Amino acid sequence: MSELTLTVMRLGFLAVLWLFVIVAVQVIRSDLFGTRVTQRGSRRGNAPDTRAQQQNTGAGRQAAPPQQQRQRRGAPTKLVVSEGSLTGTTVALQGQTITLGRAHDSTIVLDDDYASSRHARIYPDRDGNWIVEDLGSTNGTYLDRNRLTTPQPIPLGAPIRIGKTVIELRK
Amino acid sequence: MSVVTNTTTIGAIEAPSRRNTELLMLAFAVAIPVFAYANVGLAKDGSLPAGMLGYGVGLSLLAGIAHLMMRKFARYADPLMLPIATLLNGLGLVLIWRLDQEPAITTAALGGPMAAKQLMWSTVGVALFLGVLLVLKDHRVLQRYTYISMVVALVLLILPMFFPARFGARIWITIPGLGSLQPGEFAKIIIAIFFAGYLMVKRDALALASRRFMGMYLPRGRDLGPIIAIWALSLMILVFETDLGTSLLFFGLFVIMLYVATERTSWVVFGLTLSAVGAVTVASFAGHVQGRVNDWLNPLATKCVNGECGLVTETAQSMFSFGSGGLFGSGLGQGYSRFIGGIAPKSDYILATVGEELGLTGLMAIILLYGLLIERGIRTALAARDPFGKLLAIGLSGAFALQVFVVAGGVTGLIPLTGMTMPFIAQGGSSVIANWALVAILLRISDTARRPAPAPAPSPDAEMTQVVRP
Numbered sequence: 001m002s003e004l005t006l007t008v009m010r011l012g013f014l015a016v017l018w019l020f021v022i023v024a025v026q027v028i029r030s031d032l033f034g035t036r037v038t039q040r041g042s043r044r045g046n047a048p049d050t051r052a053q054q055q056n057t058g059a060g061r062q063a064a065p066p067q068q069q070r071q072r073r074g075a076p077t078k079l080v081v082s083e084g085s086l087t088g089t090t091v092a093l094q095g096q097t098i099t100l101g102r103a104h105d106s107t108i109v110l111d112d113d114y115a116s117s118r119h120a121r122i123y124p125d126r127d128g129n130w131i132v133e134d135l136g137s138t139n140g141t142y143l144d145r146n147r148l149t150t151p152q153p154i155p156l157g158a159p160i161r162i163g164k165t166v167i168e169l170r171k
Numbered sequence: 172m173s174v175v176t177n178t179t180t181i182g183a184i185e186a187p188s189r190r191n192t193e194l195l196m197l198a199f200a201v202a203i204p205v206f207a208y209a210n211v212g213l214a215k216d217g218s219l220p221a222g223m224l225g226y227g228v229g230l231s232l233l234a235g236i237a238h239l240m241m242r243k244f245a246r247y248a249d250p251l252m253l254p255i256a257t258l259l260n261g262l263g264l265v266l267i268w269r270l271d272q273e274p275a276i277t278t279a280a281l282g283g284p285m286a287a288k289q290l291m292w293s294t295v296g297v298a299l300f301l302g303v304l305l306v307l308k309d310h311r312v313l314q315r316y317t318y319i320s321m322v323v324a325l326v327l328l329i330l331p332m333f334f335p336a337r338f339g340a341r342i343w344i345t346i347p348g349l350g351s352l353q354p355g356e357f358a359k360i361i362i363a364i365f366f367a368g369y370l371m372v373k374r375d376a377l378a379l380a381s382r383r384f385m386g387m388y389l390p391r392g393r394d395l396g397p398i399i400a401i402w403a404l405s406l407m408i409l410v411f412e413t414d415l416g417t418s419l420l421f422f423g424l425f426v427i428m429l430y431v432a433t434e435r436t437s438w439v440v441f442g443l444t445l446s447a448v449g450a451v452t453v454a455s456f457a458g459h460v461q462g463r464v465n466d467w468l469n470p471l472a473t474k475c476v477n478g479e480c481g482l483v484t485e486t487a488q489s490m491f492s493f494g495s496g497g498l499f500g501s502g503l504g505q506g507y508s509r510f511i512g513g514i515a516p517k518s519d520y521i522l523a524t525v526g527e528e529l530g531l532t533g534l535m536a537i538i539l540l541y542g543l544l545i546e547r548g549i550r551t552a553l554a555a556r557d558p559f560g561k562l563l564a565i566g567l568s569g570a571f572a573l574q575v576f577v578v579a580g581g582v583t584g585l586i587p588l589t590g591m592t593m594p595f596i597a598q599g600g601s602s603v604i605a606n607w608a609l610v611a612i613l614l615r616i617s618d619t620a621r622r623p624a625p626a627p628a629p630s631p632d633a634e635m636t637q638v639v640r641p
Contacts, residue, residue, distance in 0.1 A: 009210045010502035014529060016206060017536040020199055020258065024251055024543050027192055031250070 075128055076156055076169035084165030085111050093130065093169070097123040100162060101135070114139045114163030122154070129153045130169060132160055139163060189250040190242050196254035197234045204230060204261030207503055211269045214504030226268075229290065230261050233297045241614070244304045248618035249551060255544045256595060256610050260293050260603065262537070263596035265503075266524055270517050273509040285517060285598050292600035296607035303611035310616045314559045317368030324362040327354035328404075328421075332411050341412040342590055353592075355417045356605035359424065359574070360612065363566035366425055370432040371558050373397075378433035398441060401425045406449045413459035415450070416577045416589025420570060422446055427569040428562055431552075460587075467587040485511055489523035489582050493534075500530030517598040519590070522582045537596070538579065545572045548613050554620035564616045567609050 079098060081089045091098060091107065098107040101119040110119065116137040125131050133151035134141040141148045142161040154160065160167045205227040212220030234257045241248060268286035271277050277284055307313070313320075331341045331354060345351040370377070380391050405422040409415060426442030454460045465472070470487040488511045495501065506527035508516045516524055526534045548568025555561045574591055581588035592602040 006214055006502055006505070009213065011499065013203075013206060013210055013503065014499060014532045014536070016203055017529075017533060020196075020203060021536050021539050021543070023199065024196065024255065024540075027196065027251055028543070028546075031189070 076130060076154075076171055078170055079108075079122065080168055080170050081108070082159070082166050082168055084163070086165060093124075095124055097121055100167070101137075108167075110162060110165055112163035112165055115165070119162055120148075120160075122160075125153075137162075188246050190238075190246060193241065193250040193253060194238055196251065197238055197257060200254040200258035201227070201231050201234050201261065203258055204265050207262060207265040208268070210502070211265060211272070211504040214502055215269075215272050226264070226290075230257070230264075233257070233294060237297055237300060240301050240304055245614050245618035247621040247623070248614040249547050249621070252544060252547050252610055252614055252617070255540050255547075256607070259537070259540060259544075259595035260296075263521070263593075263598075263603075264289055264293065266521055266596065267517050267598050269504055269528075270509065270521075270524065272504070276509050276516060288600075289598055289603070292603050293607075295600070296604040299604055300607040300611040303608050304615060307612065307615050310560055310563060310612065310619060311557060313364050313563065313612075314368050314371070317365055320361045320368075321365040324358045324365060325404075327358040327361065328408060328417070330354055342414045342417055353599070353601040355414075355420075356592075356601040357608075359420060359570045360567065360605060360609050362421060363424060363428075363563060363570055366428045367559055367562035367566050369397075370428055370562055374432040377429065377438075378435055395441075398425065398429065398438070398445070402445045402449060405446075406453060409449070409453045409460065410457055413457055414590045415460055415463065415587060416574075416581075416591035419446070419450075419577055419589065420573050420591065422449075423573045424566060424570050427573075428566045431565045432562060463587040463589070467584065470584060485515055485520065486584055486588060489520050489526075490584055492523045492527035493583065496527035496530045496534075498531050500526075500528050500533055503528050518592055519578070519588065519597070520582055521593055521597045522579060525596075526583075538575075541571075541575045541594075544568075544610075545575070547617075551613055551617040551620055555616055556620060560616045560619065564613060567613055571606070571609060 076093055078093055079091045081087055086108065089108070096107075099118065099121045100106055100108050100110060100115070101117050102110055102112070102115050103117040106118070116135075116139070118135045119137040120132060120134050120141045122130055122132050130153065131151045132141065132143060132148065132154050134148040139162075142159075143152055143154065144158045154169050156171060157168055205223065208223050208226055209219055212218060212223065234253075237253060237257075241253060264286060267289050268284075271284040271286050330344050334341060334344050342353050342355050343351045344354055377394055377397075380394060402422060405418040408421065409418040412418075422442070423446070426439060426446075429438045429442070430436070454464050466484045466486045470484050470490060472484065474482055474484065489508075492506065492508045492511070496506065500506075506524060508520065508524040508527050511520050511523060522534065522537075525537055529537075545568050548564055548571065552561045552564035552568065555564055571594060574594055577586070577589050578591050578593045578597075580586040581591075592599045594606045595603060
């Protein structure tokens with residue numbers, strides 16, 4: 001057997017051995033658990049977007065306000081449940097009224113002992129601003145720590161608290 | 172309403188089964204040893220070895236059957252452990268076959284060719300692997316046998332004292348007509364079960380009842396009982412069986428598990444102090460251990476064996492082979508590790524062959540493979556939900572890691588050489604069988620840990636309240 005063949009085999013074997021190690025490390029890397037975005041609609045474009053924002057919700061609460069200043073130009077496009085049993089649910093905002101509560105016919109049905117059956121609603125006014133209104137709930141609706149007494153416009157990213165659930169509007 | 176059609180839900184990914192990844196990796200893991208086999212044949216005889224097809228088919232069959240059983244009985248288990256174990260075992264078989272090609276160390280007196288026998292032991296090992304997966308449906312069953320496993324492990328550890336020493340160490344038991352086995356290899360699994368069961372119950376007492384002193388938690392005097400008992404036992408192994416490896420393995424395993432169970436650094440400090448004191452004391456009077464330590468300290472000293480003088484120590488010879496291997500090695504089948512003599516190059520010093528023929532590059536790849544296997548074991552321990560499973564997984568991977576360290580350290584001259592074998596690679600039936608069983612238990616824990624949690628029982632009105640409705 002020629003010297004050249006043996007040298008090629010020798011180096012080739014080392015390369016293959018290391019390839020196995022590298023592939024194994026890649027398998028470990030892809031084995032990390034994370035979050036998955038399940039798209040249940042026709043619009044597929046916002047999946048990575050949602051995912052990025054979802055990761056931000058926990059840590060980025062303080063960092064959010066400066067971002068809002070930039071984003072104020074655009075109207076919010078979706079409503080995101082960021083805490084509570086429905087965490088991760090998003091509803092696209094398309095000019096319709098969204099009702100929140102334990103009642104079955106609500107847009108977002110809250111599984112929350114502290115929520116009333118018809119708790120609050122979110123609707124656009126004539127200028128396209130989104131307004132939140134408390135519907136006479138027992139425990140109240142909080143916008144950014146203030147209990148709502150009158151319908152109020154919702155700033156982007158401001159948390160709306162209903163019982164254990166937190167909802168916010170996002171671009 | 173169009174609202175529902177645009178709803179997105181973000182949820183946690185359940186661990187997928189990953190058996191297909193495992194299949195691909197297994198195919199890779201079988202191909203590499205077959206390549207190595209062809210390489211040895213081409214280098215030694217200039218032609219493809221005759222047994223290559225049979226060897227490849229045999230290894231594929233073993234791996235394939237193991238994989239199918241995994242699909243059936245451990246669907247969610249880790250995808251890497253089986254391929255890595257297969258690759259290491261396959262490479263070990265090739266290396267032993269390669270050393271069989273050296274007439275000088277394959278004489279009848281030394282046991283003749285060993286590759287076929289090792290292939291048979293590997294088959295038995297895979298059979299035991301499958302047996303463990305089949306019989307052990309839930310690793311928590313082992314918790315019932317905490318104290319029984321203590322007794323069994325003690326018997327296995329003490330038994331070799333009544334058999335004659337071989338190669339200077341009493342770690343074999345000989346069954347006339349059947350051959351011999353090293354009970355220590357099996358004892359390491361069984362004693363890990365005992366430690367896990369024992370520490371799970373006692374860890375609060377060992378962790379909480381302590382005083383803080385100089386940044387360390389000092390345990391109460393009476394809590395030192397277990398560690399002293401295990402220490403005394405490991406010293407007895409060292410004195411009566413004259414085997415540093417087994418002794419180090421058991422004491423080290425206990426200290427690792429104690430540390431993991433209690434999170435107290437003081438136990439590690441105690442453990443290291445005790446083992447240093449013990450090792451120095453014993454090495455100063457036990458002849459065999461003393462010899463090993465001298466070889467380690469002065470590898471280049473010459474000695475006389477059977478009237479033949481000027482012989483250099485095996486430690487020095489293995490270092491020479493590492494040196495002559497260099498960065499990329501001499502190529503499979505083209506090294507001279509046969510000069511180490513006896514069957515040592517096939518068992519204790521097989522890493523020297525790896526180092527010479529595959530060089531530093533290959534040796535590092537092999538050690539990384541061991542590292543990955545151990546990492547998967549520790550990952551299993553992190554993922555396991557029950558404390559017993561966590562401790563058992565840590566114990567098993569810790570025992571495996573200690574064994575790799577003790578052997579690799581001994582061969583490369585970092586610590587005195589001991590009588591343990593490199594898991595999966597080195598020649599030896601007990602070792603390969605026991606390590607397949609060890610991997611099977613780890614895979615069983617991993618399967619339980621990674622199995623997606625069963626869906627919560629639907630409450631009658633859950634459907635009404637948890638769905639976004641139009």
